[in-house]
Amino acid sequence: xxxxxxxxxxxxxxxxxxxxxxxxxxxxxxxxxxxxxxxxxxxxxxxxxxxxxxxxxxxxxxxxxxxxxxxxxxxxxxxxxxxxxxxxxxxxxxxxxxxxxxxxxxxxxxxxxxxxxxxxxxxxxxxxxxxxxxxxxxxxxxxxxxxxxxxxxxxxxxxxxxxxxxxxxxxxxxxxxxxxxxxxxxxxxxxxxxxxxxxxxxxxxxxxxxxxxxxxxxxxxxxxxxxxxxxxxxxxxxxxxxxxxxxxxxxxxxxxxxxxxxxxxxxxxxxxxx
Numbered sequence: 001x002x003x004x005x006x007x008x009x010x011x012x013x014x015x016x017x018x019x020x021x022x023x024x025x026x027x028x029x030x031x032x033x034x035x036x037x038x039x040x041x042x043x044x045x046x047x048x049x050x051x052x053x054x055x056x057x058x059x060x061x062x063x064x065x066x067x068x069x070x071x072x073x074x075x076x077x078x079x080x081x082x083x084x085x086x087x088x089x090x091x092x093x094x095x096x097x098x099x100x101x102x103x104x105x106x107x108x109x110x111x112x113x114x115x116x117x118x119x120x121x122x123x124x125x126x127x128x129x130x131x132x133x134x135x136x137x138x139x140x141x142x143x144x145x146x147x148x149x150x151x152x153x154x155x156x157x158x159x160x161x162x163x164x165x166x167x168x169x170x171x172x173x174x175x176x177x178x179x180x181x182x183x184x185x186x187x188x189x190x191x192x193x194x195x196x197x198x199x200x201x202x203x204x205x206x207x208x209x210x211x212x213x214x215x216x217x218x219x220x221x222x223x224x225x226x227x228x229x230x231x232x233x234x235x236x237x238x239x240x241x242x243x244x245x246x247x248x249x250x251x252x253x254x255x256x257x258x259x260x261x262x263x264x265x266x267x268x269x270x271x272x273x274x
Contacts, residue, residue, distance in 0.1 A: 027057055034060035037262045038243065041255045045243035047263055048169050050177060052236050058267070064242065068148055068166035072215030073121045074225045075160035077179070077194060079129055080118060082141045084190040088132045089114050092193050096125050118197040121212065127157035144185055147175070163218050169240040172227045177238045180229055198228055205272035206232045210260075214252055221245060224252035226260045232274040239264070 028048070038045045038060075046061035059065050083089035092115040102109055107120040117125035130138065135156045142150045148171055153164030178184050182191050201208040210228025217223055226241040241260040243252060261270075268274055 027055070028059040028062065029056065030062055031058050031060050034263055034266070037259045041243070041259055042247065042250060043243045043245040043252075043255055043259075045241065045259065046169050047239070047241050047259070048173055049237055049239040049267070050173055052177070052238070060263075064244075065169045065240075068168045068171075069217060069223050069242065069244075070163045070213075070215045071148065071160050071165060071167045071172075072213030072223060072225060073123070073126075074167075074172065074211050074213035074227045075165065076118055076121065076126050077175070077198070077211050077227070078141075078145065078147060079126050079133075079160075080114065080194050080197070081179075081184065081186050081190055082133055082138065083114075083129045084193055085141075085186045086133060086137060088129055092118075092197055096128050099124065115197050118211075123161070130157050145175075147171075161215055163216075169242045172225070172240045173238055176227055176229060176240075180236055180238070200228075206230055206270055206274075212253070212256065217244070219246075222248065222250065222252045224256040226256050230264060230269055232269065232272055235274060237269070237274070 034047055044064065046059070046064035048060075048065050049058045050056070080089065084091070093113050095111050095113050096117070097111045098109060101124070103124065105120070108122045108124055112120070112122055112125050114125070116122075135152060138156065139150075139152055142152065148165060148167030151159065151164045151166070153159040153162065155162065159165045179191055179195065182188050184191060195209065198209040198211055199207060200210055208228070208230050210226050213223070213225035213227070215223045222245050224243040226239075229236045229238045231237070239260070241256055241263070243256050243259065245252065264270065
């Protein structure tokens with residue numbers, strides 16, 4: 001089984017190694033009108049969007065868009081995919097029991113299913129998933145996906161949190177686009193489960209799917225992510241918001257959501273007309 005997995009990943013890596021790495025900023029339209037949303041919230045950051053219907057890419061702050069940062073909890077997308085594909089996670093209802101250690105987030109201090117852990121972004125749940133996946137298998141998949149700098153560091157349960165692993169917003173955009181279209185080197189069932197748990201809002205006008213992330217860079221700046229897609233009239237638009245601030249008093253969780261929704265609103269979304 002392990003030999004077969006290694007063979008599969010070796011072959012697959014040649015197919016996806018280059019194509020997954022970015023979403024072609026060469027054809028991007030830079031939209032500096034989006035700067036005001038970051039300024040109003042007193043943060044630095046970038047926003048990038050790909051319209052699937054015409055392939056147009058809209059970017060604010062191209063430099064930050066192509067700079068790699070810690071993925072923080074956005075890595076739960078890939079951790080989930082690998083966990084499901086390898087059988088470490090049986091399905092979205094699989095429970096990992098609470099270890100009894102009380103942490104700052106009460107939502108983590110209980111037994112959780114994979115679906116629940118994804119929604120509340122439970123670090124302990126996904127640390128256990130990573131430990132069960134193991135270093136060698138994790139590295140094989142990151143190499144196959146060409147995920148950011150592919151660096152798993154020396155700790156299997158924290159490399160996506162401690163700035164060993166890094167990825168750019170442009171690379172994140174390429175990842176979620178391929179996830180949406182079943183173009184990643186995983187079974188369709190695996191990708192469907194992850195798409196399902198990413199769904200956050202669903203109504204007659206639009207559906208909004210994303211994963212958030214919150215971490216610190218090497219200089220202790222707060223890093224916040226929103227990575228996903230919005231779909232209207234069966235047309236998907238893929239987006240990534242990344243924010244950065246040295247001010248610990250700023251509520252990055254609120255800011256990343258406020259900026260994303262304000263930009264999407266400016267671009268004409270939430271009305272079911274796109």
